[in-house]
Amino acid sequence: MHARDSGPARLFLTVPVKTSADDVRTMLDAARDLIAEADAVDQSPASSDSPEAVAREWWNQQRKA
Numbered sequence: 001m002h003a004r005d006s007g008p009a010r011l012f013l014t015v016p017v018k019t020s021a022d023d024v025r026t027m028l029d030a031a032r033d034l035i036a037e038a039d040a041v042d043q044s045p046a047s048s049d050s051p052e053a054v055a056r057e058w059w060n061q062q063r064k065a
Contacts, residue, residue: 011035 011031015024 011034013027013031015027019027
């Protein structure tokens with residue numbers, strides 16, 4: 001895993017060709033959970049005043065409207 005200070009996060013999964021469908025689904029579920037956890041950390045109060053946090057909050061409000 002490689003972390004960057006700016007830009008969108010990226011998650012790459014390397015899946016062997018002969019992986020079962022159930023195992024692929026399990027990997028994707030784990031990736032989704034990891035992204036949700038990272039998003040929760042990103043939304044923490046410590047980062048709430050950052051420009052990115054303000055933009056995310058604004059965008060979420062636009063989508064709800």
